Amino acid sequence: MHWKRTRSIWEYFIEKCVLINGIACILLVALIFLFLLREGLSVLKYTSPWEFLLGEYWYPVSDPPRFGILPLILGSLLVTAGAILISIPLGIGAAIFISEIAPDGIRDWIKSGVELLAAIPSIVIGFIGMVVLAPFLKDLFSLPTGLTALTGSVTLAFMAMPTIVSITEDALTAVPRAHREASLALGATRWQTIYRVVVPSAASGILAAIMLGVGRAIGETMAVMMVTGNAAVIPHSFFQPVRTLTATIAAEMGETVHQSPHYFALFAIGIVLFIITFFINIGAGFVIQRNKR
Amino acid sequence: MSDQSRILPLGQSTHELRTAPGIPAKRFRLRPQITEKIAFILLFLATLTILLPVAVIVVVIFVRGLPAISWTFLTQAPTMGMREGGIFPAIVGTVYLALGTILCALPLGIFAAIYLTEYANQGALTRWIRLAIFNLAGVPSVVYGLFGLGLFVIFLKFGASILAGSLTLAIMILPVIITASEEALLSVPQSFREASLALGATHWQTIRRIVLPNAIPGVLTGTILGISRATGETAPILFTVAAFYLPYLPRSIFDQAMALPYHLYVIATQIPNIKMDTKAGTALVLLILVLGMNLSAIIIRSRFRRRKKW
Numbered sequence: 001m002h003w004k005r006t007r008s009i010w011e012y013f014i015e016k017c018v019l020i021n022g023i024a025c026i027l028l029v030a031l032i033f034l035f036l037l038r039e040g041l042s043v044l045k046y047t048s049p050w051e052f053l054l055g056e057y058w059y060p061v062s063d064p065p066r067f068g069i070l071p072l073i074l075g076s077l078l079v080t081a082g083a084i085l086i087s088i089p090l091g092i093g094a095a096i097f098i099s100e101i102a103p104d105g106i107r108d109w110i111k112s113g114v115e116l117l118a119a120i121p122s123i124v125i126g127f128i129g130m131v132v133l134a135p136f137l138k139d140l141f142s143l144p145t146g147l148t149a150l151t152g153s154v155t156l157a158f159m160a161m162p163t164i165v166s167i168t169e170d171a172l173t174a175v176p177r178a179h180r181e182a183s184l185a186l187g188a189t190r191w192q193t194i195y196r197v198v199v200p201s202a203a204s205g206i207l208a209a210i211m212l213g214v215g216r217a218i219g220e221t222m223a224v225m226m227v228t229g230n231a232a233v234i235p236h237s238f239f240q241p242v243r244t245l246t247a248t249i250a251a252e253m254g255e256t257v258h259q260s261p262h263y264f265a266l267f268a269i270g271i272v273l274f275i276i277t278f279f280i281n282i283g284a285g286f287v288i289q290r291n292k293r
Numbered sequence: 294m295s296d297q298s299r300i301l302p303l304g305q306s307t308h309e310l311r312t313a314p315g316i317p318a319k320r321f322r323l324r325p326q327i328t329e330k331i332a333f334i335l336l337f338l339a340t341l342t343i344l345l346p347v348a349v350i351v352v353v354i355f356v357r358g359l360p361a362i363s364w365t366f367l368t369q370a371p372t373m374g375m376r377e378g379g380i381f382p383a384i385v386g387t388v389y390l391a392l393g394t395i396l397c398a399l400p401l402g403i404f405a406a407i408y409l410t411e412y413a414n415q416g417a418l419t420r421w422i423r424l425a426i427f428n429l430a431g432v433p434s435v436v437y438g439l440f441g442l443g444l445f446v447i448f449l450k451f452g453a454s455i456l457a458g459s460l461t462l463a464i465m466i467l468p469v470i471i472t473a474s475e476e477a478l479l480s481v482p483q484s485f486r487e488a489s490l491a492l493g494a495t496h497w498q499t500i501r502r503i504v505l506p507n508a509i510p511g512v513l514t515g516t517i518l519g520i521s522r523a524t525g526e527t528a529p530i531l532f533t534v535a536a537f538y539l540p541y542l543p544r545s546i547f548d549q550a551m552a553l554p555y556h557l558y559v560i561a562t563q564i565p566n567i568k569m570d571t572k573a574g575t576a577l578v579l580l581i582l583v584l585g586m587n588l589s590a591i592i593i594r595s596r597f598r599r600r601k602k603w
Contacts (some may be wrong), residue, residue, distance in 0.1 A: 007495060014497045015412060020423055021401055022408035023418075025471070026425040028464060032432065035443040091442040093339030102340075112591075113344040119587045120350060121525025122434075123554045126562050126575050128350045131569070150402045161343055191329035212431065219433025221528040222554075226562060246528075253439070253532050258447065274432065281431035285424045 003280070036274055040267030042259075043067060052268060058232040058243075060252065060262040067265040071274070075149070075242035078235050079228060082153025082219040083160055087213055091164035092206060098165070099172040099192050100280045116234040118162035126223030128156040134227055143239055147229030152236040156224050160213040167212060168290075171205020172198060174291070208287040215280040219273065245269050354576050361574025370540065375560050376567060380575055385542055386455075386550030387524055390534065393459025393546065394466065394523045399516060401463070402470030406512075409471070410478040411500055430468035434528040437465045438555070441533040456546040458534025465529055466519035473515020477508035510597035514590045521586035525579065527554040537563075553579045 022057075043052065047067045053070015098110055131249050133154060134146030183193040199206070229241025230251060249266050256263040307451035324333075405422075413419040441461030451457040481504050489499040505512075527535075535555035543550040557575045560567045 011495050011497050018404050018408040018412055021404035022413065024401060024421050025405055025422050025429065025467070028467070029425045029428055029432075031444070032436070032440045032464075035440050035448070036436070039439075039443045045499060090339045090342055091338045094343050097333075097340045101336060110340060110344065113347055115587070116351075116584070117343070117347045119525075119583055120347075121523060121527070121579060121583055123525070123527045123557050123561075123579055125350065127572065127576050128353060130561065131572075132349070132353060150484075155392055158343070160345055165343070189329045190326045192325060193331045195332075215431045219431070219436070221433065221435040222558065226558075230577040246433055249435050249439065250528055250531055253442070261411065267439055267443070270436050274436050276433050277429060277433055277436075281428045282424060284431075287428040288427075289420065289423070 033271075033274060033278075036267055036271045040264060040269075040271045043261065043264040043268040046261045046264070052265075053272075056234060058248070060265060065261055067268075069245070069248075069265075069269060071232050072243055072245045072248050072269065073272070074234055074242040075232075076218055076246070077227070078149050078238070078242060079152040079156060079224060079244055080214060082149060082238060083156035083217045084214055086153060086157035087160045087164055087217075088210060091209075091213065092163050092168050093211075094161075095165045095168035095172060096194060096199070099169045100190070100198065114162050114165050117158065118166075122159060122223045123226075125155060125159060126226035129223060129227040138179060141239060142217070145229060145241060147227055147241055149228060149235055149242040152224050152228035152242065152244070153238065155227050156217045156220055159220055159223060160217045163216050163250050164209045164213040167209035168202070168206050171202035171209065171291070174205065175201045175259050204287050205291055208284040209292075211284040211287075213282050215277045215284070218280075219246060219277050225250055245273050249273075265271070328468060335431050345588050349397070351580070354573055354580050357569060357573035358575075358577030358580075361568075361570040362577065366574060367578070371538065375538065375564055376571070380553065380578065382539055382542055383551040383553045383556040383575070384578065386534075386536075387553045387579075388544060389455050389550055390458055390462065390530070390552055391520045391524050393455055394462040395516060395520055397460055397463035398466050398470055398519060402467050402515075402519075403474050403512060405467075406471050406474035406478055407500060407505075411474055411496070411504065426468050426471055429464070430472075432465075434465065434526055435531075437461055437529040438531050438533060440464075441529060448531055452547065453532065453534055453535055453536075453549050454547045455543055458530045458550070458552075459546075461529045461533045462523040462526065465526065467524050468520040469522060470512075470515050473518065474508070474512045477511020477515070478504060480511060481507045510593055514594045515599075517586050517590040517593070521590070524586070525554055525583045527552075527558055530555060 039128050046065070047055070052067055052069060053073070054070050055066060056070050057066045057068045058071055059066045094110070094114070098107055098114075102110060129151060130147075134151050136146070137143070137148070137151050137154070138146030179197050179201060180193055183197040184190070188196065225247035228243065228247065230243045230247055231241035232243045232248070235242040249269055252262070253266050256266065331434065345435060361598050366379040367384070370379050370382050371380065372378035384549065405426075409422065413422070438461065441457055441464075445457035445460050446453055449457075451460075471571045485497055485507065489503045490496070494502070530552055534550055534552070536549040536551050537559060539549060539551050553575065556580060561572050
């Protein structure tokens with residue numbers, strides 16, 4: 001019958017359309033990487049990869065310009081490390097509290113609070129970090145400036161927190177009830193059950209949560225740019241201004257000339273960032289997918 | 294406790310039983326019940342430490358920002374080098390961007406979710422698509438900005454424009470929309486699909502007439518959360534659309550536009566001697582927009598859950 005044929009053609013067409021949309025997601029990741037490479041690799045005409053990654057001086061507009069991103073990499077690592085040191089104990093602790101201890105009524109309120117934190121735009125958190133946190137830390141440690149790596153770490157810790165809390169909580173909730181009951185039946189207290197049974201069973205999920213937290217912290221841009229002071233020097237302590245990879249791109253791209261060495265160098269920083277977060281995300285993604293099966 | 298110790302062999306306490314063989318028991322050990330109390334209190338404090346700054350942020354923005362809010366502030370363009378006047382063009386720009394973003398992201402996101410839930414078999418391709426979505430969710434926002442600059446602004450020659458900014462933001466929020474839509478589609482019971490197919494409907498008819506209508510609230514929730522994320526982001530629009538200052542409103546999708554988050558960035562860091570009120574007021578408007586969207590998403594979600602009969 002004629003209408004049946006057109007209908008099956010239509011079905012076939014729809015199916016392919018939908019498939020294309022699914023595949024588009026993979027293509028988008030490839031496309032992002034491709035465009036970063038296309039614009040960023042030209043920096044190698046002006047500097048060697050070695051010099052770029054390990055050079056100690058970032059003077060993009062001096063003559064001759066120097067494109068060493070080591071201070072920026074170390075700045076990013078320092079701020080991220082500080083943030084993770086703060087957010088791991090707090091975030092995992094809060095996740096345990098939410099999934100294992102809090103009574104039902106309170107649990108929903110806490111979860112809404114964490115969701116609220118996730119919803120606040122990074123520029124607003126950066127603004128608060130600038131006008132509230134920075135002066136506070138400056139007075140607390142009597143520093144010459146409040147815009148330091150430490151301020152960046154504290155700010156970032158709270159921005160990575162929703163990721164760490166919610167994914168850790170998912171991992172804890174996924175631990176079968178029977179495990180808890182068996183442990184309690186053996187006479188263990190609830191706390192002993194939590195740290196001997198529940199947390200070890202959820203270990204891989206918690207690891208994924210931490211990885212994603214690190215990824216979030218390394219990639220965060222605006223808040224970190226507003227509170228770290230943006231000095232592109234190799235950092236020696238938490239109490240001095242630093243500059244991150246992300247902040248460098250955001251702060252300088254607006255002033256570069258299209259196709260200039262500086263422009264290429266900023267795209268090359270983008271490549272470095274993309275590769276770092278790509279491996280962190282794929283790693284965490286594999287861990288989470290394996291847990292689901 | 295006393296009941297338990299009675300049935301233990303002589304001289305063995307519960308404490309010693311808990312230690313593994315070969316490891317000498319510690320002399321002084323807190324009773325497990327006390328350890329538990331301490332641990333729970335610490336965990337509660339950790340939770341409080343996270344929630345307290347959230348309250349501080351919201352309260353500070355509201356208290357400092359509220360005095361700045363007035364009719365003039367909301368409906369006038371900035372004057373006197375941003376020091377006076379209002380933020381109207383930034384609000385308009387943000388609304389345009391949000392609309393553009395959703396127009397670009399929604400079709401792609403829903404169709405990708407339909408593919409994953411209704412058509413895909415659990416093979417390697419599906420796994421790769423999921424990993425790709427997962428990865429898109431983790432790409433730093435400033436890298437999206439670079440990508441948008443490279444592809445839309447320069448390669449496709451859109452220039453810094455609402456179109457380029459919307460497309461960039463759309464790709465960024467794609468994972469949010471896909472994940473939420475997928476969840477919504479999966480929550481439609483399998484029996485609905487089977488009933489429809491049994492009546493002779495085709496695969497696509499079933500999806501369009503049965504599955505999608507039942508999944509709409511979930512898709513809507515995800516969409517709103519996506520727009521809220523796009524509204525608050527600054528880094529992706531820095532080089533793709535945002536204008537420092539525009540004396541007129543954008544007239545087409547190829548125009549630049551001011552945007553609230555970028556405006557806040559500009560007056561907070563780039564221009565000296567801006568009144569605290571103005572900055573906090575701008576932050577407040579942005580916060581109300583974003584939190585309002587999140588709140589409505591939560592309300593839709595909970596009403597939908599209550600109404601759901603299956």
